[in-house]
Amino acid sequence: MMNPVLRREAITSLRNRRSFINLTLYVIAIVAVMALFIEMLLMNSRGLLFDPADVKYSYIALTGMQIAAIMLSTPALCAGSISGERERQTLDLLLVTDLTPLEIVMGKLMASLAMVLLMTLTSLPIYAICLYFGTLSVLDVLGMMVFFLVSACAVGSVSIYFSCKIQKTVISILCVYLLIGLACLGTLIWSVLGIAALQSNLAPNQAMPAVEPFSLALVANPALGFFSLIEHQLNMNILSNTLSTIFITAMGQKIMQHQYLFHLIFDVLVIVLFLFLATRAINPIRRTEKGKHFTEKKRFTKKEKKNVQQGQEDSSAQ
Amino acid sequence: MLTIHELVKRYGGFTAVDGLNLEVPDGSIFGFVGPNGAGKTTTMKIMAGLLQATSGEVLMDGENLIANPRLLHRKMGYMPDFFGVYDNLKVSEYMDFYAGTYHIPYRDRKDLIASLLDIVDLSHKEDAYVDSLSRGMKQRLCLARSLVHDPAFLILDEPASGLDPRARVEMKEVLKGLKTMGKTILISSHILPELAEMCTEIGIIDHGKMVAQGSVQEIMRNLSQKRIIMVKPLGQMEKLVHLLEEMPQVTEVIENTADCEFAFDGSEEELAEVLKRLIGQEIPLLAFYEKEGNLEEIFMRVTGGVQEL
Numbered sequence: 288m289m290n291p292v293l294r295r296e297a298i299t300s301l302r303n304r305r306s307f308i309n310l311t312l313y314v315i316a317i318v319a320v321m322a323l324f325i326e327m328l329l330m331n332s333r334g335l336l337f338d339p340a341d342v343k344y345s346y347i348a349l350t351g352m353q354i355a356a357i358m359l360s361t362p363a364l365c366a367g368s369i370s371g372e373r374e375r376q377t378l379d380l381l382l383v384t385d386l387t388p389l390e391i392v393m394g395k396l397m398a399s400l401a402m403v404l405l406m407t408l409t410s411l412p413i414y415a416i417c418l419y420f421g422t423l424s425v426l427d428v429l430g431m432m433v434f435f436l437v438s439a440c441a442v443g444s445v446s447i448y449f450s451c452k453i454q455k456t457v458i459s460i461l462c463v464y465l466l467i468g469l470a471c472l473g474t475l476i477w478s479v480l481g482i483a484a485l486q487s488n489l490a491p492n493q494a495m496p497a498v499e500p501f502s503l504a505l506v507a508n509p510a511l512g513f514f515s516l517i518e519h520q521l522n523m524n525i526l527s528n529t530l531s532t533i534f535i536t537a538m539g540q541k542i543m544q545h546q547y548l549f550h551l552i553f554d555v556l557v558i559v560l561f562l563f564l565a566t567r568a569i570n571p572i573r574r575t576e577k578g579k580h581f582t583e584k585k586r587f588t589k590k591e592k593k594n595v596q597q598g599q600e601d602s603s604a605q
Numbered sequence: 606m607l608t609i610h611e612l613v614k615r616y617g618g619f620t621a622v623d624g625l626n627l628e629v630p631d632g633s634i635f636g637f638v639g640p641n642g643a644g645k646t647t648t649m650k651i652m653a654g655l656l657q658a659t660s661g662e663v664l665m666d667g668e669n670l671i672a673n674p675r676l677l678h679r680k681m682g683y684m685p686d687f688f689g690v691y692d693n694l695k696v697s698e699y700m701d702f703y704a705g706t707y708h709i710p711y712r713d714r715k716d717l718i719a720s721l722l723d724i725v726d727l728s729h730k731e732d733a734y735v736d737s738l739s740r741g742m743k744q745r746l747c748l749a750r751s752l753v754h755d756p757a758f759l760i761l762d763e764p765a766s767g768l769d770p771r772a773r774v775e776m777k778e779v780l781k782g783l784k785t786m787g788k789t790i791l792i793s794s795h796i797l798p799e800l801a802e803m804c805t806e807i808g809i810i811d812h813g814k815m816v817a818q819g820s821v822q823e824i825m826r827n828l829s830q831k832r833i834i835m836v837k838p839l840g841q842m843e844k845l846v847h848l849l850e851e852m853p854q855v856t857e858v859i860e861n862t863a864d865c866e867f868a869f870d871g872s873e874e875e876l877a878e879v880l881k882r883l884i885g886q887e888i889p890l891l892a893f894y895e896k897e898g899n900l901e902e903i904f905m906r907v908t909g910g911v912q913e914l
Contacts, residue, residue, distance in 0.1 A: 291705030295691065295698070302693040376689035380747075383653050383683045384706035385675070385754065572657040572674060 292394025314409050321413050324348050339420040343521050346417045354513050357439050362463035365446035367456035368395040388566045396443050403439040427520045441554035444561035451568035474504040495536045502539035512550030612661030614647050621647040623813035634784055636804035637793040644813040645793045649760050653683035682751035686763040690735040697731045707754040721749040725779055741772025761792045809907055816907050837864040837892035845888050
């Protein structure tokens with residue numbers, strides 16, 4: 288049986304004209320970008336020395352635009368899913384049903400990602416141009432689609448967790464954008480500064496340690512993951528040469544070689560962790576001791592906790 | 606039979622529900638009355654599985670529902686005091702969605718939805734958008750939603766709030782219909798006269814504790830400071846008033862044009878003795894009955910008179 292939350296969201300969003308307008312605008316934008324790049328390539332070659340291999344630059348532009356669109360639209364689609372129910376006063380009606388918190392969270396995530404999936408699928412025909420010029424294989428395009436969907440799932444899971452924890456949708460969205468910003472720029476800055484500090488603290492003849500925490504942060508960087516995959520697919524260097532000179536430890540080198548793979552594994556862990564946390568956050572009552580009592584979701588101060596515990600002890604003593 | 610035993614809910618240092626005990630017999634409509642902040646909604650949310658109790662039990666047929674949230678969700682139908690609806694969703698789709706949340710097979714839904722909409726008199730609105738319904742219709746739709754899994758027990762938090770008199774009457778009729786279907790209903794309301802008419806039992810809650818429970822008549826009898834008895838004689842009014850004033854249990858006599866009423870502070874037997882004496886004195890009586898007490902007045906007194914009514 289189809290998840291009822293997903294089913295309802297599908298009905299209401301398909302009735303919403305805005306969804307179609309947004310999707311149409313998105314397709315027009317990517318077609319325009321692709322057309323512009325091909326036109327520029329033709330102009331540069333002045334019609335004489337057109338190299339079909341140069342179409343790979345339009346592939347980079349197209350996929351770059353798509354991953355940016357996914358990173359920006361997924362929080363907007365997911366971060367309001369639970370807080371929106373709360374604001375609409377429909378969350379309690381959902382929580383008293385037979386649906387488990389996991390079913391509710393999964394229904395919300397799938398409903399939000401359905402739009403991302405639609406965005407990805409509608410762009411597939413445009414990739415046919417790259418395939419036509421022989422720049423890429425079908426497997427490359429499918430690999431990129433998997434990267435998009437896993438990234439969208441990871442961002443969506445984090446967004447839904449924030450949506451469960453934070454009352455206001457706008458604040459949830461801002462928190463996720465902040466986190467994406469930290470993942471893209473923060474990890475890079477932290478890693479570069481960390482490695483530089485490590486190097487400066489070394490004795491003259493001392494070798495760099497094989498394992499250090501700074502390079503590890505790069506695994507969380509979605510932008511590097513994307514470029515790493517592009518480099519792997521197109522067999523070219525965009526960032527890896529530069530970064531290889533910075534991250535000179537054995538660990539750094541290993542990560543730089545297959546960053547996109549490490550990033551995908553990281554994304555899967557993020558999905559599992561944040562779905563688990565969201566499920567806990569949405570559950571109004573949580574079992575701690577089988578069949579006996581539950582702990583309150585509400586956060587108490589230490590003093591309040593002490594009072595509650597004292598009260599429970601008193602009542603059990605009675 | 607639903608039994609709440611020593612239910613406690615604390616928020617840090619504040620105790621919202623303080624050792625509440627309650628018994629709701631099967632097939633009854635139980636009116637849950639109390640001032641704002643008395644703990645009604647908190648108790649109802651615990652019963653619906655939306656809040657965790659600090660301690661205590663909610664027992665149905667001997668099973669502690671608090672320890673089994675899944676069973677609780679199946680046994681209870683809950684209608685909150687405030688709720689929203691989804692945009693761009695038709696009434697039948699709204700019901701279908703909630704049928705799905707209780708894992709009711711697709712093939713059974715059409716008939717189920719038709720019968721539920723019939724119960725709440727919304728069959729003619731099947732294809733209307735939910736957000737276009739009036740407040741009263743939304744309330745009835747929410748009631749139909751709470752019945753979708755055929756719960757034995759219904760928890761209705763202020764179902765008549767914000768409704769106009771006509772919508773209230775309609776809601777009351779629906780609830781009476783549900784009672785005949787054998788549903789046990791716990792209903793909270795501030796509108797006491799309506800509850801008194803509809804409920805088989807009421808419970809008055811104040812500061813998280815049950816201060817009175819029983820039938821409306823029992824509560825009024827137990828909590829009224831004095832009983833008001835109406836007497837309608839066929840003439841001989843002066844003699845009647847004189848006789849009543851002589852009786853020790855009669856504290857006050859008010860003479861009206863065609864009848865008189867007196868305040869009585871005594872037992873049932875003593876009241877029967879008063880009637881016997883009046884008849885013995887050959888006063889022709891057309892009527893002799895106890896005047897309905899003012900439930901709101903009793904409620905105000907029991908709960909300290911600080912609440913809105």
